[in-house]
Amino acid sequence: MKALIFDVDGTLAETEELHRQAFNRTFQDFGLDWHWSVDTYRDLLKTAGGKERLRVWRDRVGARVSDATITELHKEKTGHYGRLMSEAGVRLRPGIADLMDFARKNGLKRAIATTTNRPNVDALCLAAFGRPAQDLFDTIAAGDEVPAKKPAPDVYLLALERLEVAAGEAIAFEDSRIGVLSAKAAGLRVIAAPSLYTTSDRLDEADLTAPALSLELVREASAFFSGAFSG
Known part of the structure; x- marks a missing residue:
């Protein structure tokens, strides 16, 4: 070996809980009426990758959100996650x-x-x-x-x-x-x-x-x- x-x-x-919180903070920042509960996020984890989950959710709720915006959302979420990790620790x-x-x-x-x-x-x-x-x-x-x-x-x-x-x-x-x-x-x-x-x-x-x-x-x-x- x-x-x-x-x-x-x-x-x-x-x-994963910090990831979920980071996503929800990002949705608030962008004025989206999205919120991922624990059960919702558990289901979304069946899809690998943050941008991929955002696309799945966009298509599920029929939101008019472009792929370019998905990229911006994910970038903002990464920042929130880093700050949450620094604040809360793990x-x-x-x-x-x-x-x-x-x-x-x-x-x-x-x-x-x-x-x-x-x-x-x-x-x-x-x-x-x-x-x-x-x-x-x-x-x-x-x-x-x-x-x-x-x-x-x-x-x-x-x-x-x-x-x-x-x-x-x-x-x-x-x-x-x-x-x-x-x-x-x-x-x-x-x-x-x-x-x-x-x-x-x-x-x-x-x-x-x-x-x-x-x-x-x-x-x-x-x-x-x-x-x-x-x-």
């Missing part, structure tokens, strides 16, 4: 710090494969780790760098290419169905732990699922993963 590849939102930390999900430390001590590469954009990754890392993303991960593959977002495999394939490791030499960590499908389509083995917003997701395609991630969980799976984490 040579690498661990992490999803971001819902996997590294419970960030804690890593259980097990993440242990997994990151284990990878560092054992010479495993660490990567991000996410549908979100790079500014959101940086905001989370500064809030949760107190360090910029580039200091923590060997590579960061973000959704705005690939043609197709999850459940397409593109972002994982990009991460593997940059890491210069084969799919069979890495494990992906995910929290959602579309994330699991993306990683599996890229040929990766996947450990999934649902987040607060994905508790109803079917994660059958994951190689291993659990309520939360932990180093102990990965060690217990070492036999299944050909002893990758033994020792």
Whole structure:
């Protein structure tokens, strides 16, 4: 085993509620009579990517909002998210710090494969780790760098290419169905732990699922993963 590849939102930390609040603040700024409840946002998360969710919602409610405005909305929302993250802070999900430390001590590469954009990754890392993303991960593959977002495999394939490791030499960590499908389509083995917003997701395609991630969980799976984490 040579690498661990992490999803971001819902996997590294419970960030989706801050995203939802950032969207709603943006709608107010633009004078739109849109409001995403928790249940609405949970449903919209079945579509990967903020701009993509905005388009889905626009079409669902029949709003006359151009793609150019969608881009402006998303840019404003990214700013709100960064400010909310700075103000409220966020804690890593259980097990993440242990997994990151284990990878560092054992010479495993660490990567991000996410549908979100790079500014959101940086905001989370500064809030949760107190360090910029580039200091923590060997590579960061973000959704705005690939043609197709999850459940397409593109972002994982990009991460593997940059890491210069084969799919069979890495494990992906995910929290959602579309994330699991993306990683599996890229040929990766996947450990999934649902987040607060994905508790109803079917994660059958994951190689291993659990309520939360932990180093102990990965060690217990070492036999299944050909002893990758033994020792």
